Amino acid sequence: MSLSVQLPTAKKLTKKNDPLHIIKTRSQTHCRPATIAGPMVRYSKLAFRQTCRQYDVDIVYTPMILAREFVRNGHARMADFTTCDEDSPLIVQVGVNNVPDLLKFTEMVYPYCDGIGINCGCPIREQVREGIGSALIYNGELLCDMVKAVKDKYRDSVRLETKIRIHDDVKDTVKLCDDLCEAGVDWITVHGRTRTTRSSVPVNLDAIKFIRENMKYQDVPLVANGDCFTLNDCYRISEYTKVDGVMAVRGLLCNPALFDGYDKCPWGAVELFVHYAMQFGGLPYQLLQHHLYTMLENMGLDKLLLKELMEIKNTAHLIDWLDEMFVLKRKGDPGFSKVVEMPFRDSQPKI
Structure with a gap:
């Protein structure tokens, strides 16, 4: 098998990297819910995951990987999954619509991660x-068959999660959660919107709270997803719904440090992200550029300078631009990754 990996060793679950243990115990060990960086199409690559880990994130997900491509195509494996020994705890999210592909996918990736999440x-x-993603919440029998097949084969050596949306009738979601628990799922993440609800509509915390209160299997952890943009949001969501963990997605794209209490992205996160992007390589330029755009926009960079950033055509010129505009420290420099405000060069007025 060919994976794009930075020489990782096969992983064995311990209390330190077992996501189920972390989710169940964070309220006792850290007086807070488990903090989770959710999967983002294209954007949850290794450099960004490692940046988030520096800011009080307990568990990080890969982008969704399509099982049918991954198990059949070596080029897809090289492009879709890059990891390293420090990339832990890690959940690999999979898009899948049948048991054989999921079992083969699990066989190929589980030595290099700490859990697998089915995208529902x-x-x-x-x-x-194609019956992938949110289609699965309307095909509970298939979803439960996939969960059961993995857990029957691997038991506790593979942690398995399902990330679902809610139904129009939340009682249907409760039933699905109960069925998943019976099939052996380790924990469930609930995005508090239906398949057709737009992201501009507030997340339905009442639905998540109802699910938590009415599930038969209260010992199976529940994670809430949706509208977590600050640490205060994290605590508010957790307190209201009584879930065991809170997942942020869009909020972390703009501010990888939100779980560490930063209300806007600190400059240190930019330095870390640039460092990891250069260290690991393989990140398409457009993604590197867009990550920096979202972080700098969150920090309040002037729109004209953001436009200038987006007009840069390659990585070398982008790094030169950052050096010209700001004091961009490298790893090993005094104060690397510690600065909060944008450190403009003396020649550049602060906007």
Whole structure:
């Protein structure tokens, strides 16, 4: 098998890297819910995951990987999954619509991660038409068959999660959660929107709270996903719904340090991200550029300078631009990754 990895060693679950143990115990050990960086199509690559880990994130997900491509195509494996020994605890999220592909996918990736998550929430039409993503919440029998097949074969050596959306009738979601628990799922993440609810509509915390209160299997952890943009949001969501963990996605894209209490992205996160992007390589330039755009926009960089950033055509010129505009420290420099405000060069007025 060919994976794009930075020479990782095969992983064995311990209390330190077992996501189930972390989710169950964070309230006792850290007086807070487990903090989780959720999967983002294209954006949850290794450099960004490692940046988030520096800011009080307990568990990090890969982007969704399509099982049918991954198990059949070596080029897809090289492109879709890059990791390293420090990339832990790590959940690899998979888009899948049948038991054989999921079992083969699990066999190939589980030595290099700490858990596998089945995507049951993606609303993209192309995925739904193929029975992947949020289509699975309406095909509970298949979803439970996939969960049971993995857990029957691997037991506790593989942690398995399902990330679902809610139904129009939340009682249907409760039933699905109960069925998943009976099939052996280790924990469930609930995005508090239906398949057709737009992200501009507030997340339905009442639905998540109802699910938590009405599940038969109260010992199976529940994670809430949706509208977590600050640490205060994390605590508010957890307190209201009584879940065991809170997942952020869009909020972390703009501010990888939100779980560490930063209300806006600190400059240190930019330095860390640039460092990891250069260290690991393989990140398409457009993704590198867009990551920096979202972080700098969150920090309040002037729109004209953001436009200038987006007009840069390659990595070398982008790094030169950052050096010209700001004091961009490298790893090993005094104060690397510690600065909070944008450190403009003396020649550049602060906007």
